[in-house]
Amino acid sequence: xxxxxxTDVLHIVEPANDGYQLTLRLDFSKxxxxxxxxxxxxxxxxxxxxxxxxxxxxxxxxVNSWDSSQGMYKPIKLIYHPKEPFYVxxxxxxIVAVFPMRFxxxxxxxxxxxxxQELMDVVSLxxxxxxxxxxxxxxPPLELRGESFEDLSTNGGFVSFDISSHHVEGKRLDxxxxxxxxxxxxxxxxxxxxxxxxxxxxRRRLDNLVEVLEKSRVEDGQIKKVQGWRKMRKMVGSKSKxxxxxxxxxxxxxxxxxxxxxxxxxxxFRRRWLTVPSFSSSTAYTKLQTNGNNN
Numbered sequence: 001x002x003x004x005x006x007t008d009v010l011h012i013v014e015p016a017n018d019g020y021q022l023t024l025r026l027d028f029s030k031x032x033x034x035x036x037x038x039x040x041x042x043x044x045x046x047x048x049x050x051x052x053x054x055x056x057x058x059x060x061x062x063v064n065s066w067d068s069s070q071g072m073y074k075p076i077k078l079i080y081h082p083k084e085p086f087y088v089x090x091x092x093x094x095i096v097a098v099f100p101m102r103f104x105x106x107x108x109x110x111x112x113x114x115x116x117q118e119l120m121d122v123v124s125l126x127x128x129x130x131x132x133x134x135x136x137x138x139x140p141p142l143e144l145r146g147e148s149f150e151d152l153s154t155n156g157g158f159v160s161f162d163i164s165s166h167h168v169e170g171k172r173l174d175x176x177x178x179x180x181x182x183x184x185x186x187x188x189x190x191x192x193x194x195x196x197x198x199x200x201x202x203r204r205r206l207d208n209l210v211e212v213l214e215k216s217r218v219e220d221g222q223i224k225k226v227q228g229w230r231k232m233r234k235m236v237g238s239k240s241k242x243x244x245x246x247x248x249x250x251x252x253x254x255x256x257x258x259x260x261x262x263x264x265x266x267x268x269f270r271r272r273w274l275t276v277p278s279f280s281s282s283t284a285y286t287k288l289q290t291n292g293n294n295n
Contacts, residue, residue, distance in 0.1 A: 001050055005043045022051065052080055053177050059088055060168045060176065063095050075144055077151075084184045085151055089143045095163045097180050098141060101156030101187070111191045112156050132161040132176075159183075 002012060002022070008030045013023040026044070031037050056078065073090040075098070080086075089096040101116075103109045116136035123134045138157040140147075167176050179186075 002047060006040050009040055010044065022047070049080070049181065052078060053181060056088070056177050056180065057173060059090070060095060060163060060173060063090075063163065063165050063168060064093060075147065077147075080181050081184050086180070086183075087144060087147075091143075093164065096141075096143065096160055097163060098144060098158055098160045099183055100140070100151060100154045100158055102154050103156050103191070107195065108191050109155050111194050112187060115187070115190055115194075116157065116159055130166070132163055132167055135160045135162075 002010065002024070009027055011025045011027070013025050016023040024044070024047070031040065059076070075087040075089045077085050077087055084102070086100070087098045089098065101112060103112060113136075116134075119134050120136055122128060123131055136157055136159050140152045140158050141160060144152060144158075161180070163176065166172075
């Protein structure tokens with residue numbers, strides 16, 4: 001596939017650099033300056049996806065080749081997006097794909113967690129019985145025991161899919177591979193759209209509230225208009241001042257009328273319990289006068 005892109009622009013370096021499966025050398029001086037250059041760049045950028053998808057296809061095609069004598073297979077780490085690895089674990093009659101989920105904002109974690117829980121509920125319905133079962137857990141599965149701490153430190157939990165033989169039959173194989181490779185991108189797209197929808201809904205409700213307050217606010221016989229939700233803070237501040245002024249007038253009225261309120265039996269209670277008693281001392285003291293010349 002690499003050799004078919006452009007033999008003049010692209011060359012395979014053998015052996016590959018340490019830690020890499022493939023090393024390519026690009027000669028930009030021979031890159032054409034027309035629409036053909038865009039095609040070459042697109043094909044070069046898809047090399048990693050082609051290599052990874054071919055490996056994943058080979059694993060999924062051998063889903064039923066389970067050798068019990070080898071015991072449990074070790075997880076295979078695949079990296080399609082930088083810093084977003086996922087694991088493929090071979091088990092009897094199925095292959096499990098585990099995705100550690102990480103998010104930057106706490107709000108994204110809440111949205112994604114709700115999405116994963118809803119995804120599990122939907123997959124459990126009879127209508128979707130043929131799709132791969134989905135599981136979400138805040139802790140890593142036991143199969144990932146022994147992996148690096150950096151890969152298992154997440155704030156969004158772990159999502160796993162159970163891939164069986166009927167999920168990779170015929171044309172389903174390419175669709176399953178594409179879905180697994182782009183699962184991270186799909187979740188991020190869903191979280192971004194949901195966050196935008198929530199923000200638009202909040203702004204719309206705030207605009208509706210401002211409109212209601214505009215209609216109800218009448219002061220000195222004139223209606224003062226507030227334009228847009230950005231003026232909400234100014235309007236709330238003026239409202240609070242008005243409330244304080246009205247509350248101050250109400251407080252003064254209460255102070256004027258509170259002495260007119262009579263409580264039955266309060267006078268007797270005050271004479272008995274609220275009167276400070278007078279104490280008389282049985283010992284008398286006489287003031288001593290001393291002369292400054294006496295010692």
